[in-house]
Amino acid sequence: MSTTLDLHSHSEASEDSRAPLEAYLNWLKLRSTERPVDGIVLTEHRQFNQNADYRALEDKFGMLVLKASEVETDYGHVLVFGVTEEMTRRFDFANVRLPAQEVIDEIARMGGAAIPCHPGRPNVGLCEHYTKKPPLENVIAVEVLNGGSRKGEDERSEALVQQYGYRAIGGSDSHLVSLIGLCATRFDAEIRTTEDLVRELRGGAYEPVDFRPRRKPVPQAIAVEVK
Amino acid sequence: MAVDYDPAIIGRVFETTDPLPVTAEMVKNFCSAIGESNPIHIDAEAAKKGPYGGITAPPSFAVTFRNGQHFFQHVPRYGKQGFDAGKDVEFVGPIRPGDAISLSSHVKEIYEKTGRTGSMVFVIVRSTLTNQNGEVVAHVDHKFMNRT
Amino acid sequence: MAENKSDLTFESVKIGDPLGPSEFHLSKDQVRAYARTTGMWVPRFTDDEAARKEGLPGMITPGNMSLAILSKLVTDWIGASGAQLTRMGTTYRQPVLPDHAITLQGFVTDKNESNHTAEMDIWLENEDGERLVIGTATVHFPR
Numbered sequence: 001m002s003t004t005l006d007l008h009s010h011s012e013a014s015e016d017s018r019a020p021l022e023a024y025l026n027w028l029k030l031r032s033t034e035r036p037v038d039g040i041v042l043t044e045h046r047q048f049n050q051n052a053d054y055r056a057l058e059d060k061f062g063m064l065v066l067k068a069s070e071v072e073t074d075y076g077h078v079l080v081f082g083v084t085e086e087m088t089r090r091f092d093f094a095n096v097r098l099p100a101q102e103v104i105d106e107i108a109r110m111g112g113a114a115i116p117c118h119p120g121r122p123n124v125g126l127c128e129h130y131t132k133k134p135p136l137e138n139v140i141a142v143e144v145l146n147g148g149s150r151k152g153e154d155e156r157s158e159a160l161v162q163q164y165g166y167r168a169i170g171g172s173d174s175h176l177v178s179l180i181g182l183c184a185t186r187f188d189a190e191i192r193t194t195e196d197l198v199r200e201l202r203g204g205a206y207e208p209v210d211f212r213p214r215r216k217p218v219p220q221a222i223a224v225e226v227k
Numbered sequence: 228m229a230v231d232y233d234p235a236i237i238g239r240v241f242e243t244t245d246p247l248p249v250t251a252e253m254v255k256n257f258c259s260a261i262g263e264s265n266p267i268h269i270d271a272e273a274a275k276k277g278p279y280g281g282i283t284a285p286p287s288f289a290v291t292f293r294n295g296q297h298f299f300q301h302v303p304r305y306g307k308q309g310f311d312a313g314k315d316v317e318f319v320g321p322i323r324p325g326d327a328i329s330l331s332s333h334v335k336e337i338y339e340k341t342g343r344t345g346s347m348v349f350v351i352v353r354s355t356l357t358n359q360n361g362e363v364v365a366h367v368d369h370k371f372m373n374r375t
Numbered sequence: 376m377a378e379n380k381s382d383l384t385f386e387s388v389k390i391g392d393p394l395g396p397s398e399f400h401l402s403k404d405q406v407r408a409y410a411r412t413t414g415m416w417v418p419r420f421t422d423d424e425a426a427r428k429e430g431l432p433g434m435i436t437p438g439n440m441s442l443a444i445l446s447k448l449v450t451d452w453i454g455a456s457g458a459q460l461t462r463m464g465t466t467y468r469q470p471v472l473p474d475h476a477i478t479l480q481g482f483v484t485d486k487n488e489s490n491h492t493a494e495m496d497i498w499l500e501n502e503d504g505e506r507l508v509i510g511t512a513t514v515h516f517p518r
Contacts, residue, residue, distance in 0.1 A: 031391075123341065177482075253412065257443075260405065262447070
């Protein structure tokens with residue numbers, strides 16, 4: 001049984017998001033045909049709430065809700081899955097200049113998975129840093145589909161994956177309720193816990209999936225003049 | 228990693244502006260600039276029958292007021308370039324032509340993050356807008372983004 | 376947009392209901408008119424050459440004008456129903472360039488029975504579907 005998860009999302013616990021978790025899950029129910037995901041991973045910016053418990057909402061909506069974090073490093077932003085207290089003691093998640101290589105190696109050593117996100121994005125993605133510094137070692141995967149990407153950014157990420165042989169994940173990076181689940185990752189295996197997720201990210205089979213609607217061609221004529 | 232600032236500035240009102248009179252012309256020009264055609268904002272006769280018994284400014288008029296002359300003497304700046312990164316607004320009551328609005332402001336929060344354009348320090352300033360009757364008409368949180 | 380929505384009530388609003396999409400052309404003159412009337416007459420909002428000297432691609436739309444246009448998306452949706460826009464939060468992510476087609480869009484994302492309010496996402500996007508300004512709004516319905 002396969003599992004499809006949106007691996008990158010921000011609830012209102014992130015300072016720049018306005019989306020309550022319950023509204024996310026309700027939206028995914030409503031859009032289950034267009035965005036068939038089994039759950040989401042909350043990757044709040046620069047923080048991890050060890051105590052947050054979402055079981056009641058998971059039961060109410062029949063959907064998996066896992067916790068991770070998006071941290072900021074000298075090679076851009078990195079999603080950290082399988083966060084433990086040892087990790088939050090080892091690294092100050094609020095530090096916006098964490099050393100990326102240490103994050104990747106140490107998180108792996110402590111039993112997690114650190115995956116650079118939106119590599120094609122200027123300044124906060126791997127691609128730009130790879131033009132100035134040596135590539136990181138021990139990268140297992142990067143996010144190639146990101147729901148917040150601007151024109152050309154996902155394409156740059158895809159080129160990076162081709163060049164370095166990384167595996168690829170997808171996530172919506174949603175900060176608004178209605179943008180949840182637009183990109184996701186489909187795993188061959190069944191995932192029910194954070195331990196399952198980390199195990200599959202490190203050694204399982206998965207692929208990014210794109211649920212963004214195809215854009216209609218831009219009309220040449222101008223519809224309404226607001227004057 | 229903490230941004231360097233004096234924690235005592237958080238929450239302390241740094242300035243209350245002199246009341247700024249709102250004229251009918253200001254409201255009219257604002258409506259025209261944003262393409263507002265709702266009669267309750269532009270037509271005195273129609274507005275009489277509306278919920279406020281007269282012309283009111285569109286809600287977004289609340290963000291057009293200045294924070295005062297001494298703003299940057301009180302609010303820390305970081306780096307060279309400053310940008311407006313957004314506003315959070317609570318619309319409490321109507322603003323009408325003939326009102327006089329004063330702003331009372333404090334720094335709510337300061338934090339650092341990184342984005343497409345580099346490192347940034349965000350300074351959140353909350354202004355409360357009060358009319359001539361002492362009624363709060365809006366709270367506006369300004370998000371100032373400083374590129375460092 | 377100008378459609379009469381006076382029959383809009385708390386009960387009739389459903390999660391998933393769309394606001395817009397509303398597509399239009401924002402002219403440079405309109406941006407200048409906004410800058411003039413709101414005391415924001417500075418080069419980056421009024422003049423292409425001067426804006427380029429600041430490293431911008433050309434004159435840009437004030438963030439507050441984008442907020443005003445988005446709040447109008449909500450108040451046009453409210454129409455004459457008697458509901459009120461009570462809260463709006465916006466993030467200005469990327470400059471909005473005049474003389475391009477922009478699209479305003481939103482969705483009702485939540486309803487709160489006890490407050491008699493509806494929550495909605497709202498955003499402004501360019502021809503490439505990039506969301507330049509995003510936000511949320513709360514609308515209160517009379518009992």
